[in-house]
Amino acid sequence: MSELLAYIESNGDRFVEELKAFLRIPSISADSGYNAETRRAAEYVADEARRIGLEHVQIIDTPGHPVVYADWLHAEGSPTVLIYGHYDVQPPDPLDLWTSPPFEPTVRGDSIYARGSIDDKGQVHMHLKSIEAWMKTAGRLPVNVKIIIEGEEEVGSPNLPPFLAAHRDLLACDAVMISDTTMYDYEMPSVTYGLRGLAYFELHVVGPDRDLHSGMFGGAVANPINALCDLIAKMKDENGRVQLPGFYDDVVDVSPEERAELARLPYDVEDFKKLLTIPETVGEAGYTDLERLWARPTLDVCGIWGGYQGEGAKTVLPSKAGAKVSMRLVAHQDYRTVGDQLRAFVAANMPPGCTVDVVELHGGPPALTPTDSVPVRAALAALEQAFGIKPFLIRSGGSIPIVADFDAQLGAPVVLMGFGLPDQNAHSPDEKMNLPNYHRGIKSAALFLEQMSRAGQ
Numbered sequence: 031m032s033e034l035l036a037y038i039e040s041n042g043d044r045f046v047e048e049l050k051a052f053l054r055i056p057s058i059s060a061d062s063g064y065n066a067e068t069r070r071a072a073e074y075v076a077d078e079a080r081r082i083g084l085e086h087v088q089i090i091d092t093p094g095h096p097v098v099y100a101d102w103l104h105a106e107g108s109p110t111v112l113i114y115g116h117y118d119v120q121p122p123d124p125l126d127l128w129t130s131p132p133f134e135p136t137v138r139g140d141s142i143y144a145r146g147s148i149d150d151k152g153q154v155h156m157h158l159k160s161i162e163a164w165m166k167t168a169g170r171l172p173v174n175v176k177i178i179i180e181g182e183e184e185v186g187s188p189n190l191p192p193f194l195a196a197h198r199d200l201l202a203c204d205a206v207m208i209s210d211t212t213m214y215d216y217e218m219p220s221v222t223y224g225l226r227g228l229a230y231f232e233l234h235v236v237g238p239d240r241d242l243h244s245g246m247f248g249g250a251v252a253n254p255i256n257a258l259c260d261l262i263a264k265m266k267d268e269n270g271r272v273q274l275p276g277f278y279d280d281v282v283d284v285s286p287e288e289r290a291e292l293a294r295l296p297y298d299v300e301d302f303k304k305l306l307t308i309p310e311t312v313g314e315a316g317y318t319d320l321e322r323l324w325a326r327p328t329l330d331v332c333g334i335w336g337g338y339q340g341e342g343a344k345t346v347l348p349s350k351a352g353a354k355v356s357m358r359l360v361a362h363q364d365y366r367t368v369g370d371q372l373r374a375f376v377a378a379n380m381p382p383g384c385t386v387d388v389v390e391l392h393g394g395p396p397a398l399t400p401t402d403s404v405p406v407r408a409a410l411a412a413l414e415q416a417f418g419i420k421p422f423l424i425r426s427g428g429s430i431p432i433v434a435d436f437d438a439q440l441g442a443p444v445v446l447m448g449f450g451l452p453d454q455n456a457h458s459p460d461e462k463m464n465l466p467n468y469h470r471g472i473k474s475a476a477l478f479l480e481q482m483s484r485a486g487q
Contacts, residue, residue, distance in 0.1 A: 031480070033167045038159070038472050045472065046142065046465065048078075049155045052117075053135040053144040059095055059118035059185050068181050071117040072096045075154070075179050082162040084177065092189035095181030099200070102161075103174045108483050110174035111405075112203035112442070114432070115154035115210060116183035119146035120457045127459035140465050147463040149456040153209035153449060154179055156468065160475035172483035176203060180432075183210075186230075186392030187432050194432075194439040205405035205482065206436045209471070211426050211448030214295060216464065219413040219474070221406055222446035224324065224425035225433055227359035227396035229368040233258065233376065234352050234387040235336075241346040252383025254351035255336040260381050262353060265329055269315040272329045272357075274371040275378075282361045282398075284317070284325045292320050295422065305453060324425035328358045354391070358427060365393030394431020397444070405445035408481035409474075413447065416473040447474065 038045075057071035058064040072089050075098045079087045084100035095118060103110070122132035122145045130136040135144035146152070157177070164171050178201060180190050194201060211222040237254040238247075265273055272278070284292075297320055299311060313322035322328075336351030338344035357368055373388050380386050399406060401423055413421040426446070433444050449471040455461045 050135040083165040098179040101176040108173045109204035118181045141462040148454045152463040156471040206444040212450035219417045219421040223399045228429040229357040229365040229393040230391040232389040244345040257381040395434040397433040403443040409447040412477035
């Protein structure tokens with residue numbers, strides 16, 4: 031074990047340089063103009079898997095971006111761990127808010143800045159380096175390992191559920207390891223046991239068949255922007271409660287035991303406000319900030335448009351307006367049911383004079399992982415070894431829809447051992463990864479495999 035950790039420490043600088051090569055690839059899955067680059071990222075993962083000693087390496091095409099598969103299956107009598115991650119990234123816009131170009135990875139202080147550095151290329155890279163360390167120092171892995179790295183997570187993983195269903199035998203495993211989540215803070219290693227689901231829609235509101243002079247027609251013709259704003263305003267009440275019919279019917283509330291555990295975390299509202307430069311926190315009445323962030327459902331408008339956007343005045347009533355509405359869900363809400371609730375609310379509350387179309391973009395279920403499962407216990411032990419600190423059990427407000435699909439298709443427990451941080455700027459300009467935690471993440475990933483091997487003894 032000392033040789034393994036020494037290898038990771040002595041090769042740390044090289045690992046970072048190799049990570050930079052991965053980060054330079056603009057694998058933006060949402061933009062078809064980058065399809066060739068997205069495939070190049072898949073090829074990078076496949077080449078790296080071969081180089082470090084994994085076998086049966088394949089780039090498997092889907093109707094969208096390809097999936098990379100590889101394995102090493104020579105640990106007879108030991109469990110099989112499936113490692114999942116994604117090589118695609120979010121668009122980097124707005125580019126003018128980046129301190130350095132998003133696809134020119136730059137080290138400043140203790141962090142490396144680049145799109146994908148934390149979400150999720152850096153965390154995928156940790157696992158590849160942990161496998162390399164085992165193969166270089168022991169010539170083998172302590173458990174059987176399979177990897178599946180996809181290229182569509184940032185667009186909702188539309189092709190991964192059917193891929194899992196079609197390749198159950200190939201992907202059969204005893205545990206699924208995912209590193210695409212966060213730690214609670216810099217020196218607080220964490221295992222995430224709960225994720226919120228997602229239901230994401232667009233509202234398209236149409237009034238007159240063309241833009242109209244606001245003086246000649248204003249007052250007698252419905253304004254789609256006004257109508258849309260009225261509709262959105264009705265979606266939540268003064269206590270922050272979502273007003274969709276039946277929205278809370280299936281919500282599993284925070285238990286007294288969980289509330290007590292969350293209260294143990296060193297949350298400081300003043301630090302949180304300072305981090306985000308906001309005057310106050312807001313949310314559903316009767317819940318703490320951490321409960322609102324992790325364990326309660328939400329409804330937010332993530333984009334809105336309509337009318338003249340240029341400089342100066344243009345006095346017209348717009349013909350159309352639209353909004354993107356995102357709802358984060360908790361166990362046991364179903365995103366399809368919530369979509370029906372949104373449609374029912376819109377039909378009942380749309381102001382007169384306009385029509386509205388509700389368009390589904392994507393959705394995914396929430397997930398709760400049993401905290402007493404073998405992989406969760408193995409992850410907790412590995413983190414404690416790597417960081418020298420007893421780790422925390424936390425939830426996340428984010429969504430990884432595929433977690434529930436792994437459970438449903440493979441019947442294997444999922445462990446979420448992430449190394450992101452609250453100020454990592456995932457999906458935002460100046461995304462970054464903390465390099466000390468990158469190196470400790472490699473150690474944690476390597477030690478996790480060792481801890482899982484004991485489960486087979």
